[in-house]
Amino acid sequence: MILEGWGRYPRLVSEVFDCRTPADAAEAVARRHGVIARGNGRSYGDAALGDVATLICRGIGRMKRFDPETRLLTVEAGVMLSDILDAFIPRGYFPPVVPGTKFVTVGGMIASDVHGKNHHRDGGFGAHVASFKLILQDGEVLNCSRNENADLFFATIGGMGLTGVITEASFHMKPIETGWIHQETVVAEDLREALAALQAADESSYSVAWIDCLARGASLGRSLIFVGEHAKREQVVAHKAERETFPSPKKPRLSLPMDLPAWALNRTSVSAFNAAYFRAGVRKAGAPSLVHWNPYFFPLDGIHQWNRLYGRSGFLQHQCVVPDTNALPVLSEILERFAGSGKGSFLAVLKKLGPGTGLLSFPMPGYTLALDLPVTEDVFPLLEEIDKVIVDAGGRLYLAKDARQSRQTFEASYPQLAAFRDIRRATGGDARFASRLATRLGI
Amino acid sequence: MNRTGKSVLLLGATSDIGRATALTYATAGWDVQLAGRHLESVQREADDIGTRSGANVSVHRLDILDSDRFSDFVMGLPVLPDTVVCVIGELGEQDRAEKELHHASLVMRTNFEGPALFLGLIADLFAARGHGTIVGVSSVAGDRGRASNYVYGAAKAGFTAFLSGLRNRLTKAGARVVTVKPGFVRTRMTAGMKLPGLLTAEPKEVAGAIFAAAEEKRSRDVIYVRSIWWPLMTVIRSIPEPLFKRLKL
Ligand SMILES: Cc1cc2nc3c(=O)[nH]c(=O)nc-3n(C[C@H](O)[C@H](O)[C@H](O)COP(=O)(O)OP(=O)(O)OC[C@H]3O[C@@H](n4cnc5c(N)ncnc54)[C@H](O)[C@@H]3O)c2cc1C
Ligand SMILES: NC(=O)c1ccc[n+]([C@@H]2O[C@H](COP(=O)([O-])OP(=O)(O)OC[C@H]3O[C@@H](n4cnc5c(N)ncnc54)[C@H](OP(=O)(O)O)[C@@H]3O)[C@@H](O)[C@H]2O)c1
Numbered sequence: 001m002i003l004e005g006w007g008r009y010p011r012l013v014s015e016v017f018d019c020r021t022p023a024d025a026a027e028a029v030a031r032r033h034g035v036i037a038r039g040n041g042r043s044y045g046d047a048a049l050g051d052v053a054t055l056i057c058r059g060i061g062r063m064k065r066f067d068p069e070t071r072l073l074t075v076e077a078g079v080m081l082s083d084i085l086d087a088f089i090p091r092g093y094f095p096p097v098v099p100g101t102k103f104v105t106v107g108g109m110i111a112s113d114v115h116g117k118n119h120h121r122d123g124g125f126g127a128h129v130a131s132f133k134l135i136l137q138d139g140e141v142l143n144c145s146r147n148e149n150a151d152l153f154f155a156t157i158g159g160m161g162l163t164g165v166i167t168e169a170s171f172h173m174k175p176i177e178t179g180w181i182h183q184e185t186v187v188a189e190d191l192r193e194a195l196a197a198l199q200a201a202d203e204s205s206y207s208v209a210w211i212d213c214l215a216r217g218a219s220l221g222r223s224l225i226f227v228g229e230h231a232k233r234e235q236v237v238a239h240k241a242e243r244e245t246f247p248s249p250k251k252p253r254l255s256l257p258m259d260l261p262a263w264a265l266n267r268t269s270v271s272a273f274n275a276a277y278f279r280a281g282v283r284k285a286g287a288p289s290l291v292h293w294n295p296y297f298f299p300l301d302g303i304h305q306w307n308r309l310y311g312r313s314g315f316l317q318h319q320c321v322v323p324d325t326n327a328l329p330v331l332s333e334i335l336e337r338f339a340g341s342g343k344g345s346f347l348a349v350l351k352k353l354g355p356g357t358g359l360l361s362f363p364m365p366g367y368t369l370a371l372d373l374p375v376t377e378d379v380f381p382l383l384e385e386i387d388k389v390i391v392d393a394g395g396r397l398y399l400a401k402d403a404r405q406s407r408q409t410f411e412a413s414y415p416q417l418a419a420f421r422d423i424r425r426a427t428g429g430d431a432r433f434a435s436r437l438a439t440r441l442g443i
Numbered sequence: 444m445n446r447t448g449k450s451v452l453l454l455g456a457t458s459d460i461g462r463a464t465a466l467t468y469a470t471a472g473w474d475v476q477l478a479g480r481h482l483e484s485v486q487r488e489a490d491d492i493g494t495r496s497g498a499n500v501s502v503h504r505l506d507i508l509d510s511d512r513f514s515d516f517v518m519g520l521p522v523l524p525d526t527v528v529c530v531i532g533e534l535g536e537q538d539r540a541e542k543e544l545h546h547a548s549l550v551m552r553t554n555f556e557g558p559a560l561f562l563g564l565i566a567d568l569f570a571a572r573g574h575g576t577i578v579g580v581s582s583v584a585g586d587r588g589r590a591s592n593y594v595y596g597a598a599k600a601g602f603t604a605f606l607s608g609l610r611n612r613l614t615k616a617g618a619r620v621v622t623v624k625p626g627f628v629r630t631r632m633t634a635g636m637k638l639p640g641l642l643t644a645e646p647k648e649v650a651g652a653i654f655a656a657a658e659e660k661r662s663r664d665v666i667y668v669r670s671i672w673w674p675l676m677t678v679i680r681s682i683p684e685p686l687f688k689r690l691k692l
Contacts, residue, residue, distance in 0.1 A: 063490065075494075086495075
């Protein structure tokens, strides 16, 4: 079967096993070399493309138990984040960390140690995982936690499926009083102001900046910063009494039924859009508003299959993190290069990160910048140049988004790679589990 | 979560349609009794439904071919439920059923004999109590026998007729019977088959249709899940036999 990631590049043939139970997965693992688990395929590049075979884990998707006292939720790894939200928001609980789409599985969230808009304060998803079960290369199932098989625990968090197949996991939910987010918008006229605003929001639960990539020169890095907190009950009542405390998600209104031609996203139309978007932000700035949890956390989920926006040849997402020190000059240079090339998307996302949990976790204390680029021949050399800037600054690229970084870039930027390889070798995972990402980067 | 105090018994809780139906009842505030032949797999669904909905869920062992144990099974339930939904079925393989008697017998017994005997027993209890709803999942395959699946189809036709008779009998006693003919559904049973999109429902859709027909105000007796099946099956049923027998179906 032909498989692809969310960016639709690369597209590759892989054998596919549909697993309905943990036992199915154990059996499939033992049958093939070169297998990798796949959740909902929301990683952009080749992380969830099996070198030989791919185990679809969505069917391993039952919830197991929830203890309201400890707020510990145990689910099978194929359970979707969207299902957790549906089941638990009405009861006043929210996941500890959510990425920018709710259409991901718990297995995928652990394997990528995903970060949310609260990473600066709460860490990544892996930081909240108490334990999980992992199928090793011979089909054996191990319990992993901070006390039990701790080396595998920390290798598997952020380990991109390369240590084995996660079948179930336990993590702590957090209490919320309402399903609304109390949001404040801050305007930053340039990158310095944007970084300062994110720094100033360090104590807030959630923060993220949207950068207008078409602004250059003195306005380079012009952005809107959205700072949010889970709204308290009084805030919702005060704002609008008739609002539901725990609103349910609305169905996506829009859907892209087909690939858009490349001209649909031209500079003039987007530049107009960005300017309007920015003006709307400036208008809203200062006045706090209440935002429904769904558009606040998952704005892009409102448009089904928006990845078709970029046409058949697909797109890349370039997401890097650079350390705190020197963040301003380094990020300026990166933004400047993107702007100068005219290749990148017109909006970029900037977030503040704290330390990661796993050996191959992406986050480090610093700032992460992400933008999209349609796949064309000339983006590859451009990104190669930009990667050099990042690696020189002590930063790295996010494996869950990657489809193209070089081995050198990767090896130079993940300092715990050797320890990761040792654990993979010791458990026999290196001979059994392989994604295209792993073969490409020699992980 | 508002509990209704009502309970539903689901036979075939390990099927995709059964699971989705149980979850629909649970989120609507019903207590749920799940029955199936492998307790471990039924327990997995029970944990899932309980965790998602916060509902009370109990599990019960039932092999629909083991009619000797039906009475004990019913006695062992926490309460006689308000509604019973039977989703049990077995598609089997037509060509095998043509050659192997025991395979044909398995298909006939799983789709017709077992469910009919069991629901007959429930019908008595509902009639005595004066209320209760029985939902039987049958199939459009029972609307007319076709070369490609008539063993399954005949068993479902028998089941449809049984449900119709039961409804006729129970109406006076205050109990209800709902027949569901889902059309194509994307489930384990049809995994790997090429299904026409327009005619194919998701398990969730079937669950919603069952709940609406059985529990909501505008209650219905016989439903197709996607309404397009009604005109389609009307046409198929009305094709004269001399012509029908020559069609490749
Ligand atoms: C619109 C959008 C926004 C996003 N926003 C963010 C964000 O804000 N922050 C962030 O961190 N990420 C973000 N992501 C990336 C996404 O969260 C990750 O790629 C996530 O891993 C996807 O989960 P999945 O279930 O789809 O996994 P897949 O894409 O199917 O797999 C991802 C990796 O997880 C492994 N894996 C999956 N299931 C298992 C399992 N059961 N056992 C072992 N390994 C497994 C796979 O082998 C693969 O290496 C975003 C993606 C999209 C499309
Ligand atoms: N899928 C479709 O397109 C479609 C279309 C029309 C009608 N239907 C009907 O819908 C119902 C559910 O189908 P499905 O597609 O969800 O198929 P399925 O997954 O094959 O479901 C069959 C169910 O019946 C149970 N079962 C089989 N034999 C049993 C026995 N002896 N005792 C107890 N339980 C038994 C199975 O339990 P185990 O898990 O233990 O095997 C399973 O729960 C069936 O009646 C089917 O005929 C389906």
